[in-house]
Amino acid sequence: MKITEKTIVGLTYELKVTKEGEESAPFSVEVRDEEDPFYFIFGLSGLPEKFETLLENKQQGDSFQFTLKAEEAYGQADDEMIMSIPKNQFSAQNGFTPEMLEEGNFLPLADEEGNSMQAKVVKDLGEEVLLDFNHPLVGFDLHFEGEVQEVREATDEEISHGHVHGEHGHQH
Template sequence: MEISNNAVVGLTYELKVSRELEEIESAPFSVEVRDEEDPFYFIFGQSGLPEKFETLLSGKKQGEIFNFTIPSVEAYGEADDELIMALPKEQFTQERGFEPGMLEEGNFLPLVDENGYPMQAKVLKDLGEEVLLDFNHPLVGFDLHFEGEVFEVREATAEELDHGHVHGEHGHQH
């Protein structure tokens, strides 16, 4: 079976990132490895990943190797200054599940948006009564270098399509 819309896809890969700074490109460095012990599974067409990622995997079959780079403009784009904001520290209490050390510079805060979807923000700076947070995707501004193998391709079940995620051993458990 080929990777196509509504197929369940399992991948093993290494993700490296790089960026151009002042006309000098940095050497790619590894940020994530998904191996046979922990493959990455998603429903093709519903991954939430950059569209180019799925386009470059389309038509591949189980056992095929892939190696491609997605430039930042086709991945997560450039940083949006409007997604950097100062919020009152009083919003991050222990009653709401936050520990004092979580507000340290460089940490990522696990948050939930107004619709209940998980999101995260990077702590940029402690401003005293407020904390400066960056809600941009952590890989914004980076070129993404994927090298891996198609671990599995199968038809998604009606329930998986209805729920929008993979079930079973490598997916969501209800």
């Protein structure tokens, strides 16, 4: 079966990044191997469009190697995505510990609709904390090398829920 709209895709890969405009060797930021493959619904993943385009029509066992320029991936940093938030919003009652607010950490958060997101702690401002809500890979060129492990039809339930179910997906 080929990767097409609304198929479940399982990949193993290594992701390396380079900073746009800098002359340096790519460095590895993520490895998804046979023990922990990456699964998504093709066309409903929210992943960069170019990522999906370059995988389209591949089949189980096919290998891939490609680079997404920053503009094709997560774009450039948006200063409006950097905000000061009162520290009292990150209380123990809300599941936060003081160590979580240390500079460089990523905070697990949810938006008003309950969608998970994260923000990087940029600076402790005393009563407030400066958070960066830009995607962690913003401004980077992404270098993927991997293999298609599985391609299957998505179930109606997976499509309606917008995520993969079963062994490599969400458990209800």
